Every structure is written in structure tokens, then in C-alpha cells.
Amino acid sequence: MGDVFKRFGGGLGTVFTALVLVWLAGMVLAPNITMIDYALRPNLPPSAIGGDQDVYSLSNILYLAGEDVHRAIFFKTIWASALVAFITFVVCYPIAYWLAQNATPNQTALVLLALTIPFWINEVLRTLAWYILLAFRGPLNEALLAIGIIDAPVRWFGDTGVLAGMVYAYILFMLFPIYNAIESLEKSQVEAAKDLGASTWRIHARVVIPHAKAGIATGCVFTFMLAAGSYVAPALLGAPGSRWFTQIIYNWFFEGGNWNRGAAYALVLLVLCLVVVLVTLKLARVNLTDVAK
Amino acid sequence: MRASDVIRNALFALYFVAFFAYLFLPLGIMGAATFNESRFPTVTPWQGTTLQWFNELWADAAMWQSLWTSIIIAFFVVLVSLPIGTAAALVLTSLHQKARGPLYAVMVSPLLTPGVVIGIATLVLWRQLGVGGGVFLIVVAQSSYIICYVMLMIAARLQRFDRTQEEAALGLGASKFMVFRRVLLPFLKPALIAAAFLAILQSIENYNTTLFVRGFDTPLTVYIATKVRTGLTPAVNALALIMITASILGAIAYEVLRRREARRKANLA
């Protein structure tokens, strides 16, 4: 902190440090610590708080482990979020590569701008667009019926709908990190590989993807986290049989009235995301400092 | 042209068209449904063309109220996150390399936290303090991660700042406060404007965090999501269409300005 005061002097230095402290301590750390505190306490009527029943235990978390339906939904949320990350990657990679390596500067500027348009309107409206598109008597079913691919309308709402909506909603969080990473790859690297006789597949596997690893890891981490923590997509595009972990958490808070258990579930979700982040970064040998650039 | 190249180019063109269709067709359909007479927003079947949903949107007082709530929230989020994000970026870039890493990790951690968790953590803390959900908590919860975006944007700009400018100003007898106000802040101005813009978008766009801390207040995203449950009409589509059109106009304006700027620079060179 000495550096801060040396650079900005006592007055400004104090103001800056205080602002950062308010944020990190008051808005990031304190809420999370309180959430952990909630998660580890039992749900008691106000009169019993502070009494001898009010002791720390893992019972709220163990409850999740013992509840078959919740546990199944938890695991489904994990693999479905991973699937969202993977699909988003597959959808984005070719266009990110093209933008970064083959497009002219004007094309790049134009396409990047066009890509951001759906993201200037909010996530709920983006999801709503899919709600309309995927409706039972909606345009997608009508179009598929007209072409003759299907004989009867398909019920898209459910896991399929949720996945489609999520991939759509988070595409930019994958595209931009990959684009940035590939953009820093020198064009002659690809040319050299081509000149030495490498196939397209080998060029990507050996030269482009290793180079873009940090960007790919960042994109995957973000989309996974956003998918696992999304409430709106399952709420709009899901079906009764396709509940998402966030919906269970919501119910503990606003329908089940057990905030302690809700906090415990939220804590599990948080830990899951942190583990996924750290493991992914470790596997890709990426520093946290390289994330979110 | 080799045959394999022709096939590859054709495949890429196909993918390219499909990608943009995927991106824009849902929005196009949502916008088009505004003009359908059908009570449920859809384009199939087309029951006749109408402009009545714009009238309905105009008459939807609750919707306007929720939009106003969102704007107020966005205003305060900018007010909170701009100074704190800037301070965070300045503190971060002033530190030595070694101290920077861990602090950076803490500072970006809210970005890697699921939105619902941020909402819940904020909610439980403030309940302990006797404060319930509402506009105030929405501002606090949204700011806690929007500050990260501001911090990242300002820090990116600061990386291109030549610190010898500060030394030069100090050498000319300026106070440290004057250096900040006359040298550093003007340099950061474009990034500050961009960050404020992003903060507004992020704030208005947010749903997952807001849902948990909203109390009895209803910002726009919550209002629309609730509408889906309680009876969605194409009035919402009319709103979406207006927002999409505004976005496209904004994008075009940005591109025209960018090209004009590029031409001006090319002429100078």
C-alpha cells in the first residue's frame, strides 16, 4: 500500500484505499462470510436463535447429499453447464478464428459490432426470443413441419430449450476471449505450419489451439459459471421436469422459507464454480492474472 | 483454387450464414411478432397485421414504472462503481508486481461468482443488519461485480499510460492532487465513459442477481420475466423491438463515427 501513498499522496491515497476496502471487505468478503455462516447454522425460529440448538454443523450441506432429487439436479446442472461451455466453444471457434486471422480490419470491426447487438438488449429479452421461437405452436416447429423434418410438433421446452437459450445467451463470453487469444497469434505461424505440409486439423491442434489455450480456458470458465448460475433460462425455457439447481435455491429462499438451507445450496454452487475455475486454469496452465483481459 | 479449397470455403460460408441466422433470427422473430394480432406473441399463425401492441405498451403503466426503477438503479450503480472501480485500478497498477497477483485474484473473483450467489450473499448480510431487499440492495449487489468490469477497463487503459508524465508534472511543481486531476484523469476519460456505458448496460441487463435482492421493487428484467408467467402479450415484443432498433441505430452511429475517425487519421498521416 506504501506505493499507493507514494504515488498519490496522503489525501488521495487514503481515499483510494478506503474505496477499495469498502468494496472488497464490505461488498465481497462480508456477504460471502455471512452466507457461509448462514449455511452452517440450522434454520431456527427467532426465539431459538442464540440458544443451545444454534450451533455450527454441516447438516444443511449433508441434506443436499441425502436428497435424491436435489442431488440429481445438482449433478445435472454440472454436466449441462459443461455441455453449454463445450457447445458454445464449438459454435464460436471457427468464427473467432476467421475474425482474428482471415478477415480484413473492416470486416472484423463490422462483425464484432454486429455480434454485440443482441447483447445490448437484456438477458431476459434474449431468452424471451427463444421462448417465442421454441413455443409448441411456434415458428421453429412450424418451419420444421413445413420442411417435413418432423411429423408432429416437438416440445422443446425442457433441457433442450434451456441449453439452446444458454448457449445463445453466453456466446459472447466465449467468442471474445478466444478471438483475443487467436488475434495475438502471428499470421506467419499458421503459414509456416501450412508450408511445412500440416493439414488444417493439425494446424489447429498443434499451433492455434495451444496458443489460444488461455482464451479458451477463460471462455469455458465464464460460460460454465454463467450457465450454472443462471436462473432466467431454466425459468423461461425449462419444463416442470427440467429444474435447475438455481431454481431449488430460489425456492428455499422464497417458497420454502429456509434461508439457511438455501445459503448452504448457494455455497455448494459457489464452491463448485471455484473448483471448476481453478481446475480448468490449472489444466490449461493459465494464471488467474491472464483471465478476464 | 483447389477443389478442397472450394468445398472448405463453401462450408465456411454455410457456417457463417448459419451463425448469423442463429444470432439474429430469434430477435427478428421476436420483433416481427409485435405486429401480429395474436394475443400470444408469435409469428405462426399470422392473424393479421396491427400496431395495437405499441398502444398497449404505451398504456402499460407498470412497465414504465419498472423501466424507471431500472434507470434509477443503473444511475446509482454508475455512481458507486465508477469511483471504486477507478480507485481499484489505480491501487492495483501502483503496486509492485508481486503484490499485484493476489489482489487481482480477489478483485476479479466476483466475476467468477455465479450471479445468484452474489444476490444471496448480499441479501443475507444485509438482513443481519436489518435491511431488506429493494432498490438499495440491488444497487449494492450489482455494483459488487460491475466494479470488476470498470476496474478491468480502467486498468487496461492505465497500462498504456506513460508514468514519466507524472514525474514530469511533479518536476514542474504540480501537487500530487493536481497530477491526478490534470494528467491522469484526462487520460482516463475515454475509458471512464466506456466503463460508465458498460455499467449501465450490465445493470439494466441483470436478472439473476437482482431477483434475490429486489424485495418488493420490480426492475424491468424482473417485470418482463414475471409477465411470461402472468400473461405475456406482444406489448413486451414492442418494447424489445424498440430496444433492438435502438441498439442497431447505436451500432450504426458508432460504426459511422469510427470510419470517419479512421479517415481523418488516414488523412493526417
Add this chain to the structure above:
Amino acid sequence: MSHSVELQDVGMTFGKTRAVGDVSFTVEGGEFFSILGPSGCGKTTILRMVAGFLQPTEGKILIGGKDMAGLGPDQRPTAMIFQSLALFPLMPVWENIAFGLEARGVAKAERRRKADELLKLIALEGYGDRMPGELSGGQRQRVAIARALAVEPQVLLLDEPLSALDLKLRQHMRAELRALQKRTGVTFIYITHDQSEALAMSDRVAVMSAGVLQQVGAPRDLYDNPATPFVAKFVGETNAYPGIVRAIDGKTASIETAHGTMRGRAGPALAVGSKASLYVRPEALKAASVDNAVAATVDRFDFEGAFALIHARLPDGAPLVASVGSLDFADAPKPGETARFGFAPDHAVVLADG
């Protein structure tokens, strides 16, 4: 014998810009051939057309007598050394060298063996497991060459690979490249904007300007017998004096300039009465000559080590540069003095203005 490379009326147009037009020359098999020209002259475009990264919009390129039209870089018997070298930073040196073999499906043990063999050739034995980032500039250079040679190309294409090195290392690498080329017998096409580099290394040099081929010849030939004003000015130092051709007598032309009539060898396609210039090298100018000479006042005497350059001005202000060897410094005119600088007609050339 390695393959020859033949360009027949090759042209390249990007949109509305004609980058290269009507270029024809033949590089013999096993030759060290340079393409010399200022940046933007089209030399890199030619190299990329030979490599297969670009397809010419006009004309044909033949390698080993075979038309290369429609073939990509992976289907041609060429290998390229990039200006940036383009080593793969995330692969160890041996994998870099063996990358072309990996692409051809060669087994790993064999790849390693071949890489070690090439490392020996470039005197970097034992460096196989290092990463490119851990090597010096010269070592990286050699690895790039080894990587290109690993695919046993008939023609090696080099795009100013020495430009990032400092002067000493660059001079050393010139000798090394030349030796390597002789040892392997591979045809080299070398792109550079540095005329001393081209003159020192090459069997023959093609000089390019603004997308047009100016002259092809052995280094000595280009220096002594430039065919165009551009070559005369770009290759080596020269003094140029414009005027009108007054007479052509066999191989000698007389040209009337602002500084009197001078004589030099007649260049190609020279006509009496036409506008032309006389070009004379600094080392051909001798102070105190009387015949075929101009009077000039010395401004400056720039000591360069083995020789010195005398910068002088003619009465109308036109510049003149003469060089003197260090052994003759004592007799050279001093700043402020006026002397007559003359030259043997054989040591100057008169070229029609282009």
C-alpha cells in the same frame, strides 16, 4: 541437382493495385538467387507466389519444369523461412524441426533422429529439448533453417530472415547461410532490401522497383554495368549528372551536363539528343585529374575507417561524393579547398533517363 524456378510474365493485382507486373526470370537449380529492392517493390509478393501462399493473377510459375498453378504451399517442393522466423514458441526445438515430418506421418523415433541430425548440421547439438524462447537470435535463425530443410525442399525461400539481427551477427549469418547453401545444394531464393547482403551472398541478383523487374545479373555485373538508372542508384553509391547525349562513339557516349561535357560508357538503348544521366561511383573519382573532370569545393571529409568519403559541391551546388583509401588521405583535398575530380570514361556509365 535441385529444382530450377522459372517465372514467366508473372503479375499480381490486389483489387486495383498492381503489386507486380510482367516479371520473368529463371533461377537455376542449386543457385543462391536474391531479389533486391526497397520495401513495397513487390519482392515479398513474388516470394509468396513462389511459395504458393498467393496465386499469380497473370503468368506462370514453374518449379523443376512443372507448372505450379493451383498448388498450395503444402504441395510445392519449397520451404519458406519467414521474416519473423515463425518458430512455434510452445514446441521444443526438436519438435519445431520435425514438425514437417510430423505432418507427413513420420514415426516419432525417426522424427527425433532426423531432428538430431539436423541439429548437428546447424551446430546446435544437444539443444533439441530447449524451447525457442531460450535461444539467442542467431540460434533461432539456424533452427528456422533446419526446420525448413527437414522436409527436404528443392527450393528454400528466405524472406529477409536476417533483418532482426544486429550488424555483427548479420555478417556472420551471411557467411553461414552461404556455406549451408553450398553444402546442401538446395536452390535458395533470398529476399532483401539490403544491397550489401545481396551482393555478398548471391550467385545472381534480381533488382526490383515498384513491381517491375529492373535487372538480373551477377553482383559484380549489376555494380559495374547497371542497366537502368534505378539499379545504378540503388546498388552501391553513385553520383548522377543529368544532361543531353551529344555523341556516341562506339562504346563511349558524350553527355552535355550543367558542369560541362563528360564521357562514359554508353548504356543500352541510348540515342543522340535524348535526355540521359551520367553515373560515376565515388571510388572512380580521382582528385587532381584534368581530363573528363569537374571542379568542386570540399565541404566535409567523413572518415569511415578503411576509407573516407569526400563530400563536395559543384559551382551550382550539385553534390559530389568521392572516396579515398586510407593510404591516400595525405594527398586528398581538405575541406574548403577546390579541386578537380575526374574519372576514366570506362568507370562511368551513361543511361537514358527512365
